[in-house]
Amino acid sequence: PTGNLTILGLGAMGSAIAARLRDTGYTTTVWNRTAARTLPHTAAGSRAAATVPDAADAGDIVITVLLDHASVREHLEPAAPHLRGKVVVNLTTTTPGEARDTAAWAAAHGIAYLDGAIMAVPSMIGTPEARLLYSGDENAYAIAEPALAVLGAAEFTGTDAGVASLKDMALLAAMDLMLLGQLQAVAMMRTVGVPAADTAGEVEAWLTAMLPHGKAVAAIVDGGAYDTGGQSVDFDRRGLASIITASREQGVSAALLEPHERLLAELSAAGHGGDDWPRIIDRLTIPR
Numbered sequence: 001p002t003g004n005l006t007i008l009g010l011g012a013m014g015s016a017i018a019a020r021l022r023d024t025g026y027t028t029t030v031w032n033r034t035a036a037r038t039l040p041h042t043a044a045g046s047r048a049a050a051t052v053p054d055a056a057d058a059g060d061i062v063i064t065v066l067l068d069h070a071s072v073r074e075h076l077e078p079a080a081p082h083l084r085g086k087v088v089v090n091l092t093t094t095t096p097g098e099a100r101d102t103a104a105w106a107a108a109h110g111i112a113y114l115d116g117a118i119m120a121v122p123s124m125i126g127t128p129e130a131r132l133l134y135s136g137d138e139n140a141y142a143i144a145e146p147a148l149a150v151l152g153a154a155e156f157t158g159t160d161a162g163v164a165s166l167k168d169m170a171l172l173a174a175m176d177l178m179l180l181g182q183l184q185a186v187a188m189m190r191t192v193g194v195p196a197a198d199t200a201g202e203v204e205a206w207l208t209a210m211l212p213h214g215k216a217v218a219a220i221v222d223g224g225a226y227d228t229g230g231q232s233v234d235f236d237r238r239g240l241a242s243i244i245t246a247s248r249e250q251g252v253s254a255a256l257l258e259p260h261e262r263l264l265a266e267l268s269a270a271g272h273g274g275d276d277w278p279r280i281i282d283r284l285t286i287p288r
């Protein structure tokens with residue numbers, strides 16, 4: 001492959017990305033705040049730059065893998081004249097709002113900006129299991145796509161720079177609630193001496209069987225009618241009340257379940273007790 005790539009940030013993820021790009025034949029220049037971290041990379045054939053402007057000058061595509069939004073802006077802003085006309089791919093985890101903010105800043109400085117989200121851990125970089133989402137400047141994606149494709153499965157999610165991180169956060173939200181749910185089950189079963197590992201196995205089998213049902217729930221939401229005759233808000237409320245009571249009977253907190261109960265009660269009070277339970281999405285959607 002041809003192209004000079006600059007990688008800003010050589011933590012666990014930046015190092016994996018720099019190594020993969022180098023190993024696939026790209027000319028790589030690296031910069032890291034703590035300069036000692038560049039040593040394994042220069043030993044392996046990368047060039048190290050002493051400053052961010054020098055690093056920016058060396059690359060046609062500049063990939064940032066820093067800690068957070070603040071560190072990205074701290075180092076990109078003073079280097080703006082050196083980034084003009086180049087492609088910047090920001091793989092640092094940010095919120096959608098932060099991504100859009102940096103996209104606006106980049107546009108004002110003549111920088112073609114892509115905001116990325118990495119659905120992988122460093123050891124997965126370079127394998128098809130790594131999924132990387134990108135949004136923002138379409139031309140920037142067209143230019144960077146061959147290099148980005150060697151990092152893992154690359155997906156362009158649209159020209160709104162916030163969408164890649166939004167999807168990242170949405171998937172993480174689903175994971176967060178799922179794993180908390182698993183811990184609720186573990187806490188309940190531990191009260192009768194069942195080891196966490198046993199309950200984790202049971203939860204995995206149960207959720208694997210139930211997960212395809214999510215598509216039916218999605219179809220109700222997309223249909224927008226909430227009258228398909230499936231499980232209702234009130235039906236769901238009764239079931240949840242039993243789960244909460246069972247937890248408390250065993251001396252387990254229902255703190256994670258109570259917000260769900262509250263949202264269903266609000267729906268019922270608003271006259272939606274007979275609607276399909278996915279109507280709860282109305283209570284999750286705050287008018288802006």
Ligand code: NDP
Pocket residue numbers: 009010011012013014015032033034037065066067068070071074075091092093094118119120121122
């Ligand atoms: P590390 O903690 O391993 O590395 C952090 C990097 O950021 C280091 O290069 C560090 O430099 C640099 N840094 C921190 N603060 C500043 C600052 N103020 N100015 C300049 N550089 C700074 O983190 P990761 O490499 O794991 O993560 C990097 C990004 O990748 C994060 O946004 C993370 O959310 C994201 N990511 C990571 C994943 C993972 O599994 N690791 C998965 C998906 C996304 P120094 O060496 O000088 O401290």
